[in-house]
Amino acid sequence: MRERSWAIAMTVAIVITVGGLVILETGRQRIAGEYETALEAKGATVLLGTLAAQLAQLTADESTFLLTKQQLGASGFCATAGKIRQTSQQLDAYFRHRADSAEQTSFSQIAWLIEARTGAGRDALQHAAPDVDLANCPVTTAARPVDIALVESTLTLLRDNEERRAQHALDASRTDQRISTFVAGGLSALNIVLFILLFRNLGIQFERQARVQRQLVTQQEELDQLVTERTRQLEALGWHLQAVSENEKTQLARELHDELGAILTASKMDVAWANRKLKDNEPVISEKLMRALANLDQGIALKRRIIEDMRPTVLANFGLVTALRTLGDEAAQRNGWVLDQHLPEYDIKLDEQTEIALFRVAQEALTNAAKYANASRVSIGLTMHADQVALYIADNGIGITPADLRRTHTHGLLGMRQRVAARGGHFDIRRGVAGGTDIRVTMPTVSTIKPSGEAASASSARSTDSPPVTAPEART
Template sequence: MRRYSLLVAMTVAIVITVGGLVILESGRMRIASEYETALDAKGATAQLSALAADIATLTAEERAYALAPDAAYKERFDAAQQRVKRTLAAMDTYYRRIGDDTALASFAQISAAADDEIQRGAARFGATALPPRENLATLDAALSLLRLNEEQRAQHALDASRADQRISTLCVGALCALNIVLFVLLFRNLGIQLDKQDRVQKKLITQQEELDRLVSERTRQLEALAWHLQSVSENEKTELARELHDELGSILTASKMDVAWVRGKLKEREPAMADKLARALGSLDQGIALKRRIIEDMRPTVLASFGLVIALRSLADEAARRNGWDIEFDLPDDDVKLGEAIEIALFRVAQETLTNAAKYAHASRIHVALSLDGESVSLHIADNGIGIQPGDLQRTQTHGLVGMRQRVSARGGRFEIERAIPHGTSIRVSMPRERLSALPEPATAYDDADTKSGMRRHENANRPTVSDSTLFYD
């Protein structure tokens, strides 16, 4: 029932509104027509006044010429004569257009009198015999009567337009009153519906906020888990590197020493066996070198021993040597202390960036820059290769890119990768500096044990090998 009443109210409101619009439009058209009539009448009045003035000018110039013949009088007479003719033609068109027969008859008499006056003046200036003068007072009276008629016409049109305006105003008021009543009823029903919708909307908003809170909480948990896993991974790499260095390194070194001793004993008596032992020594050397590369991949000793600046320079130099790049450095002259977590994060980002540049960029020049201020540290690596494609930036399968972003964001930093102009790829990392009262001493480099009894030698002769890292282009 409520829906039916609502439909009826809307239908009635629409019918009343359309009817009111029709009435208002017809009233507007009448008012416009009446205003146009009033304007035409005012214009005709002005033209009649100008016609009377021009006819007076004709008479005055004619009389002045009769008293003192002068060509200037004739020029002014001719100009007034042209104005009179134009005015007579315009007024004739006007009266024929409005269809006022009475006014048209009166104007015909005025036109004839004006022509007579023009002919008299022309005869005067032509020194011919003058026709008898008509009564100018009659001409003036006729013009005054026509002006009065036009003023009355204009006033009548204005009065009619005011009446139509009052009627339109009353119609508008009545329509507004009816529509107000109908719309009050309509909005009352709509208000009930809106209240229901508002309650449902508030419930949905509450549920959405709860979902957003849960998503945000899960996101924080996942970020914390990702950072924890990265930390655990780094710790496990460190522990495994230490075990490989301490245990496997000692075993390989001791085995090498024993094989070398046996080879020395058998070198003269058993040359064939000595050759076999020489090959075994070579295999042990390869195992030791492999152990070093694995340790460097898991925990770069150059970073722990010499700091981030030297580690970045060594990493880039090694990559340039393997790939034939030209390297441009913009690094601090002295080493910087940023904290182990930040240094590891920056080093890993640089490691993965250079690895992928070697595989995909086809570059010939690499730029590596590290800058610091009081609050943050920034790393910038750019190449002049083919550049990363825009579609690759949107792919979710780029685990290397995601890993770098996660590694940087976990330390409160910002990671940006973009296609350089005109070509190439640019990576920028900005991270806040840790403010520590006492920075830990850098860890010493892993050294191979020459003997189990404590003899050690430093592995400076073998520069660390840059390991391949996770891809971020594919």
């Protein structure tokens, strides 16, 4: 409602301003016309006075000639008569254009009387001196005696009328000027008021926008805090789930090793004993027992592989470097890769969760390379710096596409990112310059480098709860 009222007020103000401008323009035109009328009336007044003076001069020149009978007096008479005719023509044009019918009729009569007076004077000069040269005198159609007093009084009357006309035009122009001044002052005051109201309204609008902006900023900060908190909670939940999953895998691997491993080992020992007893007397049964022994060996190998997938005992017993080397060798052997390893000579001692996260990322990356990359060469690198450890895995396969990077349902990539982010690290995956896929992981840590013997002894102390396995060389 307030904005609508402001719009109506602005519309009314604009209409008033336009109307005032129209009034000012009309007043300007009227003032200009009135000044023009006053100037023309003043000019006519001057011409009427000049005509009266010229008539007096004409009478003086006629008297001078009649007394002296000299050509000089006749020439003056003729020159004055020419001036009178010229002035009369100017006045006639003015009265035809500006004056009313009564004034025009009055001047026409006066002009005829002046022509008659000029003709009568010419005749008087010709009669007084027949040989005088009057060729320069204007020729008139009327020549008779004229009452000069009547002509002079009429000219005086016309001059007074023109003076009154000029004064009236000046008074009207002053009135219009006052009106224009009043309108201009009113418009100026209106514009000042409008500017004040406009600035006030703009100030209110700016204040309202600033208030809304502050509210938006506050809400945005609250939303950011909420998102950050929810993200932190989700990361904590994800890390907790990963920890629970690792613990469950560890527990299941321990049970498989302790329970299933013992059963399979005992079964193998019993079958081997029976095979030795029946080998010579029952060859058919011995063949079946040998097959059972082979199946038991496959079961034991499968059990070991399942245990390694769920809980890498090499990592627990020999450290990260040895676990990565073993993981790469096995993956390269299964997939026929050429393996480039850039691993430290000595093992790196890190906290258990960081080692698990790096190992799982490497395990997932090699699994993806085997499934999707169609690669022939794989590189694994691990570098240790003062405050961080970096893992590098690359292949020369078909390479990951931007569409794959934008997909949100790729749980493998999401899991790797979450593992690294939960430990405060940075995960980067991109298409290689020469093709293939490059994965770089950096994680903060404080660690030391020890020779493999010391690392093995230290790792044996931290893995008392893990199932015992043989050395990596014995697992081939």
